[in-house]
Amino acid sequence: MGRKLLTEHINVEGINTFEVYRKHGGYRSVEKALKTMTPDEVVEEVKKSGLRGRGGAGFPAGMKWSFLAKPEGVPRYLVCNADESEPGTFKDRQLMTKLPHLLIEGMITGSYALGARTSYIYIRGELLYVLRILEKAIAEAYAAGFLGENILGSGYSLDLHVHPGGGAYICGEETALLESLEGKRGNPRNKPPFPAVQGLYARPTVVNNVETIAAVPVIVNEGGDEYAKIGIGKSTGTKLISACGHLNKPGIYEIELGLPVEEFIYSDEYCGGIWKGRDLKAVVAGGSSVPILPKELILKTAAGENRLMTYESLSDGGFVTGTMLGSGGFIAMDETTCIVKNTWNFSRFYHHESCGQCSPCREGTGWMEKVLHRLEHGHGSMHDIDLLVSVAKQIEGNTICPLGEAAAWPVAAAVRHFRHEFEWHVTNPKEASAPGAVYRGAAVLA
Amino acid sequence: MAKITFDGIEVEVPDGTTILNAARQIGGGIVPPAMCYYTPLKGSGGKCRACLVKVSAGSAKDPRPMPKLVASCITTVQDGMVVENTINQQVMDVRKGIVEMLLINHPLDCPVCDQAGECSLQDFAFEHGVSTTRYEEERRTFEKIDIGPLIQLHMTRCILCYRCVYTADQLTPERVHGVLGRGDASEIGTYIENIIDNEFSGNVIDVCPVGALTDKTFRFKQRVWFTKPVDAHRDCTTDKCNGRVTLWYKGKDVLRVTARKDAYGEVKEWICNTCRFDKKETSDWVLEGPAHISRASVIAQNHYELPVVNPQVIQDLPESTTRELERNPPLRLGGLNN
Numbered sequence: 001m002g003r004k005l006l007t008e009h010i011n012v013e014g015i016n017t018f019e020v021y022r023k024h025g026g027y028r029s030v031e032k033a034l035k036t037m038t039p040d041e042v043v044e045e046v047k048k049s050g051l052r053g054r055g056g057a058g059f060p061a062g063m064k065w066s067f068l069a070k071p072e073g074v075p076r077y078l079v080c081n082a083d084e085s086e087p088g089t090f091k092d093r094q095l096m097t098k099l100p101h102l103l104i105e106g107m108i109t110g111s112y113a114l115g116a117r118t119s120y121i122y123i124r125g126e127l128l129y130v131l132r133i134l135e136k137a138i139a140e141a142y143a144a145g146f147l148g149e150n151i152l153g154s155g156y157s158l159d160l161h162v163h164p165g166g167g168a169y170i171c172g173e174e175t176a177l178l179e180s181l182e183g184k185r186g187n188p189r190n191k192p193p194f195p196a197v198q199g200l201y202a203r204p205t206v207v208n209n210v211e212t213i214a215a216v217p218v219i220v221n222e223g224g225d226e227y228a229k230i231g232i233g234k235s236t237g238t239k240l241i242s243a244c245g246h247l248n249k250p251g252i253y254e255i256e257l258g259l260p261v262e263e264f265i266y267s268d269e270y271c272g273g274i275w276k277g278r279d280l281k282a283v284v285a286g287g288s289s290v291p292i293l294p295k296e297l298i299l300k301t302a303a304g305e306n307r308l309m310t311y312e313s314l315s316d317g318g319f320v321t322g323t324m325l326g327s328g329g330f331i332a333m334d335e336t337t338c339i340v341k342n343t344w345n346f347s348r349f350y351h352h353e354s355c356g357q358c359s360p361c362r363e364g365t366g367w368m369e370k371v372l373h374r375l376e377h378g379h380g381s382m383h384d385i386d387l388l389v390s391v392a393k394q395i396e397g398n399t400i401c402p403l404g405e406a407a408a409w410p411v412a413a414a415v416r417h418f419r420h421e422f423e424w425h426v427t428n429p430k431e432a433s434a435p436g437a438v439y440r441g442a443a444v445l446a
Numbered sequence: 447m448a449k450i451t452f453d454g455i456e457v458e459v460p461d462g463t464t465i466l467n468a469a470r471q472i473g474g475g476i477v478p479p480a481m482c483y484y485t486p487l488k489g490s491g492g493k494c495r496a497c498l499v500k501v502s503a504g505s506a507k508d509p510r511p512m513p514k515l516v517a518s519c520i521t522t523v524q525d526g527m528v529v530e531n532t533i534n535q536q537v538m539d540v541r542k543g544i545v546e547m548l549l550i551n552h553p554l555d556c557p558v559c560d561q562a563g564e565c566s567l568q569d570f571a572f573e574h575g576v577s578t579t580r581y582e583e584e585r586r587t588f589e590k591i592d593i594g595p596l597i598q599l600h601m602t603r604c605i606l607c608y609r610c611v612y613t614a615d616q617l618t619p620e621r622v623h624g625v626l627g628r629g630d631a632s633e634i635g636t637y638i639e640n641i642i643d644n645e646f647s648g649n650v651i652d653v654c655p656v657g658a659l660t661d662k663t664f665r666f667k668q669r670v671w672f673t674k675p676v677d678a679h680r681d682c683t684t685d686k687c688n689g690r691v692t693l694w695y696k697g698k699d700v701l702r703v704t705a706r707k708d709a710y711g712e713v714k715e716w717i718c719n720t721c722r723f724d725k726k727e728t729s730d731w732v733l734e735g736p737a738h739i740s741r742a743s744v745i746a747q748n749h750y751e752l753p754v755v756n757p758q759v760i761q762d763l764p765e766s767t768t769r770e771l772e773r774n775p776p777l778r779l780g781g782l783n784n
Contacts (some may be wrong), residue, residue, distance in 0.1 A: 093700060142471050168628070170628070185624070185625065188493070190492040190517070190520050284509050292681070347742060351629060351630070353628075353629065354628065354629040354630070355628050355629065355632075356606060356625075356627070356628045356629045356630060356631070356632035357606070357608075358492070358493050358494070358495055359493070359494050359495055359496075359544060359547045359548050359605065359606075360495055360543070360547050362547075362606065362632070363547040363548070363550050363551060363630060364547055365629065365630070366551075366629065367547075367550060367581065367583070370583045371583075386583065387580055388536040390580075394540070394543035394544075394546070394547065397515065398495050398498060398514075398515060398544070399495070400492060400493070400538055446657050
């Protein structure tokens with residue numbers, strides 16, 4: 001069993017209250033940072049830790065922090081992105097529900113490091129009950145003197161606010177999030193300028209995922225070097241993986257990066273294998289927007305090496321034979337899964353969630369969904385399959401924000417690896433569109 | 447100042463200029479198309495992706511190419527930047543794709559559309575599109591909405607460029623229309639019909655690149671290529687309106703009044719609704735002469751008829767013009783036009 005840095009005390013009774021959390025070593029990082037470290041030293045520790053953004057892109061958090069512009073006399077902001085709404089990803093929700101004080105502790109330490117005097121947690125609109133948990137925890141932190149004026153007598157003051165979104169996936173894109181936080185329509189902004197220069201209210205802003213911020217207290221307590229010892233290469237530390245789909249034990253696991261994918265799926269410590277004794281067909285390893293991989297390619301890379309749960313290993317082979325660690329939404333599909341139907345379902349989501357601002361994504365997501373719907377329901381033709389690839393290509397890389405890619409990648413990858421299955425839907429429309437119908441031929445591996 | 451190379455042509459522009467505006471300084475066929483960007487509107491651009499170009503060298507200091515195509519309308523130039531537009535096949539292919547995306551939910555009702563002949567989407571599709579469609583599904587449609595007594599919104603034709611939203615936002619004190627919904631279900635809307643009554647609201651018609659916002663006093667009156675643009679002005683009493691307009695004549699009648707547009711279809715001086723909708727007699731105006739129309743435009747194919755109502759005008763015309771008109775009378779359509 002790997003080390004648990006974030007979730008060690010997650011099942012302790014009453015850990016969501018300040019008292020119990022404090023008793024289990026909570027808020028030590030705030031004391032340590034505010035009393036013994038300068039803000040730059042905290043940033044330096046995060047840099048040393050090699051911590052990478054846990055929201056999906058995997059950008060080094062310390063580097064992001066050091067990019068923050070610091071003009072004199074201009075306020076800066078730390079914003080926590082808690083708009084977790086990627087299908088298959090549900091780690092942040094659990095973390096905030098069970099350990100609200102861990103996030104708050106991370107926000108205080110992080111805000112101190114960045115010199116922010118007001119910070120925000122932007123939470124997904126559907127998670128109103130989590131918002132209440134956070135607000136209660138924030139009130140406790142204020143009462144205990146960890147928030148507000150002159151924290152622990154250090155002279156540093158911080159206000160922390162929780163703000164609910166309206167329930168839009170696009171508001172998880174950092175600039176759309178900032179627009180929404182400002183009270184505007186959640187359309188992603190054109191970049192540059194980047195948030196580090198002009199973010200919230202046109203001030204320098206850092207936007208970090210919940211899990212990224214929750215890792216900060218651990219890094220400050222144990223030291224960046226110690227944190228970096230866990231993991232492999234540039235994938236350091238632990239990562240929460242929300243495993244779902246046809247698994248014996250779906251759930252949220254904190255793994256040390258570097259765990260073999262095979263062990264994660266089949267070992268009893270983790271997911272315990274595929275349910276009902278069935279065979280694994282495919283895996284979406286990092287939330288619905290990353291390319292889907294057939295069983296053979298998710299367990300072993302094209303070169304025959306064991307696939308590991310790291311940023312590098314999962315993306316080995318690029319998008320031809322690889323995928324991404326993404327946000328850690330691990331969706332396993334057994335042999336009875338219809339890939340066409342599944343792709344259509346993902347596509348429907350992106351069609352629904354496109355903000356409609358730029359034309360390739362606005363028009364293309366709907367188009368792909370309609371073509372996939374046609375294929376799934378037995379009305380497709382062979383050239384529809386190529387059409388899908390072509391439309392996906394027309395969207396990819398040409399949009400304002402990454403939602404276009406998020407919509408295009410799963411479609412392109414599904415056609416790449418499961419083209420026979422799409423063709424089977426065209427040649428056997430009646431059979432394929434029947435409920436529960438599934439193609440059992442081999443996947444395309446290269 | 448920054449010196450950039452655009453499609454192999456060097457041009458020097460002030461710092462902070464966008465790639466698109468630098469290209470416009472060169473002019474001609476190499477200028478990227480712009481469906482959403484509108485120079486006078488702050489914050490516009492970046493949405494339609496029609497103007498994507500390849501930056502093959504970021505700057506003299508950092509000559510690495512930019513990884514993705516960039517929207518030339520919002521990307522500012524750097525000294526030593528090398529940009530490829532028409533000479534880059536990837537750019538051309540992507541542009542073709544953008545045309546396709548913009549057209550799949552467009553009704554293609556050009557035969558009955560008032561914008562036909564002066565429509566940016568029509569021109570864009572003509573230059574970069576293909577003549578067939580791969581889209582078999584039902585197109586998105588909306589009901590027509592009157593968003594004011596004088597303006598009609600035909601959302602089905604809209605390409606969601608946001609220009610009218612910015613116009614309403616920046617020109618009128620209380621913005622009453624914006625974008626509702628999201629994705630391909632998003633629409634320009636006022637939420638409550640007939641609410642736009644601002645004195646400058648008519649400008650949304652001029653900024654609309656397609657026929658989504660139309661002038662109700664002009665709808666279905668005439669094809670634009672049978673009308674003749676004449677620059678004119680009046681002493682307008684409305685605050686912030688200088689009364690400099692283009693009148694569109696059919697025979698002796700002023701069919702519509704618009705603001706004056708430059709070669710890229712951009713309005714530099716906004717006009718008020720009084721000038722636009724209420725002053726449709728030649729006697730209301732002091733005529734300045736035919737408006738310049740690009741030879742490429744279908745409107746230029748028409749012959750100028752002389753709007754002979756204001757005697758002052760004839761007096762002011764050079765003798766050569768009057769003689770020419772006498773010798774070679776303007777084309778008349780089967781007597782319908784007398």
